[in-house]
Amino acid sequence: MDQRPDLASIVWLGERESLDPAVVGPKAAHLGALAAAHAVPSGFCVTAHAYHAHRQGGRPSAALRTAMVDAYERLVQGDEQGGYVAVRSSAVDEDGAEASFAGQHDTALNVRGADAVVAAVEATWASLRSEAALAYRRDHALSEDDLALAVLVQRMVWADAAGVAFSVDPIGGADDTIVVTAAWGLGESVVAGTVTADTWRLAKDDLRVLEASLADKERMIIPSEDGTREVNVPRFLRERAALDETQLRTVAELTRELERERGWPVDIEFAWREDRLALLQCRPVTRAGTHAETPA
């Protein structure tokens, strides 16, 4: 096993190494690049190096466990919510590009306590080898040995409403249109497309709303004591817009700003809790709505 001390097992979002897709995976690297200037929930990565070097029988070594526990304790220090975190996979292939099977691997939400976080990281590692993921990679001609998994641990956002925004129209192809979708609760259901979400199209130049389509949002995913659960949206809330005008405009502004900053059309995931907007994901978008390779 490679035990080179100069390669970190734990890297904090915003640190120099967190910008390197080969270390933290492209998903975390995008966030690492944005952590300083934007409202990215604070967090750390268990790096691809840790996956290679500190995996004993599929499980984290004792040293890595200690490092993860320390990092978790530091992350949740002073957290008024009581120390809940999100544990997300961030897969890395040999090029350091985001493997397009991102999202196939386990994501554990609303995890609390150091032991639970270690267990979640372990489960995420294991999922890389899960049958479904292997099958997917076989079809895409990727070798299992070329792969590593970084894991991102962030403070959990108990979203009032969450969604996805594109700085271009991913379907129609219009460069001058921002598209925002949102629904109540956590964004997982919007991302997975399992609930009908509200959708807005806005003009990129002056952010005026071109089209609004409000959905009858019957279900939502909310955190639970041991993860998440899907519940009915109370009737009074179903047909109410998941974002008010100010929130919609703020999301659109952020999307436009990120496109300008990054230099490519972006696809972001966001969440609102009370009056705070959190940026949960930012990646390139292609016209067909699939994610492009990260431009160099």
Add this chain to the structure above:
Amino acid sequence: MSTSTGDFPTPAWFESEDAERHWKRDLAHFPGQLTELDGELLNTFISGGFQAVMEAAGLPFRFMTRRLWTYYYDHESTVPMTDEERTAMRERMPSVTERVRTTIAARWHEDWLPEILEHLAFWEGVDAGALQRDALVAHLETTLQRGTRLWVVHFELAVALSFAKRAFVELYDELFAPESPLEAQTLLSGFDVRTTQAARALWPLRELVPEGPLRDALLRVAPRDALVELRRESAAAPLLEALDAYLEAYGQRCPYVLFSAPSLREEPASVMSMLRHMVERPDADPSRLLALQREKREHAEREVRERLRFYPTPVRTEFEVRLAAAQTAFLVSEDHNFLIDYPSTAHIRQVLRTCGETLVRTGELDQAPDVFHLRVDELRSAMRGEGHELRERVAARAAELARYADVEPPSDVNKPPPPSGAEAASTATEETPPDDPDLLRGTAASAGVVRGRARVLRSLADTGALLPGEVLVAPTTGQAWTPLFATAGGLVTESGNLLSHSAVVAREYALPAVVALQGATKRIPDGALLEVDGAAGTVRLLERP
């Protein structure tokens, strides 16, 4: 359609349409007989008050009451609407209900309570017995006008309160799908309401009943005779003085909204019964009980907020708004019973009785309570000296009361209108009663399981019979029954629902209770050993006497 049976001949309908209308009894509020005057005033106040409120809110619901075979019946109806009107109303409803329920606290403090207190102060400020006949006639008219107005306030409040409670319970059920409907009610109890204040105010009086002959006398005699007995005891002076003060403050209540029924001050048997049980059970401190209930509610509040913390902010905010409104509604509904219905009934009764006394003095009536057998117009004429054949009318109506005194009139007259689609479906799925003849089912009203002997009380006059720990079985329990809750081990009533007064107060007393158990006073033999499960809504007959 004929409603005639051997015992219940077709009534002389008030108007011809009545013969086709569906009439049902309301055992919760009016289980017993009404006099002629009760029946007429109730229709004026209740139909009139309800209609005024519905018209003001632009709602098409109407309500009328009738006295059939001396018992109270009512009829609900909807003003015919075109499809457009119906659609418009459905669209308007949510904003109407929201406006009404979100302004309860403000309207209670700024509008309703001051107005109620003004009416009560008016009556308290007039000594009707000292008025000349002309002035008394004028006072009677003013009293009836104020009564009418108070019943408008009653329904304004009642509608607002029911919207508020329903909105809260609906959201609670949507969010938590509780197994028991009692769960949401825990959050609405443990408040310092006037009803429980009445019990707490009596508590210190037990200090005035030391060991010895006074205590023996109180415990020996039936509560209805207790006052007479106490007046013979020289040591009773401080107690009697305190009782007078208590009845002055809390006794201006009638057991039902019936003008012909004596108030607690006139017939304090239930107060004496409560005092007796407080003497017997020094552990039943109502303040301690309130503290326990409050603790239980505060615990439930913390728990529900813990359950809600993962929900989106708009859900948590809406929940808090609706909870606050429902808690206010709870407080207000107990207080408005205490402040409007029972005292105003007692005040109106007092004015009517004074008229009766005047008519006795002029030789037109034999006794003051006969006034309750008259109609309002007959009373007016008589007070102006234009009455005739009063005695004959009184005799005929007293005979009518006597004729129907011991019968159980039909619960419905004519068929109810066909239910709408949704209601029809729910009726069809109604669970069939199990075969077990010893298991009776009612509505769960207050959680807890208790075993005790059944004490079947058909009226408050029987209260002396209730022993501590026994299960009180009654047709209904209006506010004047409340004192017995401190004594009873459990409660079973024939009428009521989750939000009715008896259920609300039973929860305040942590008294296991099943309400709406049809025919309870007949199906449960006095003295039977029962097991009451207030959460399941069941009563098991363990042993028949």
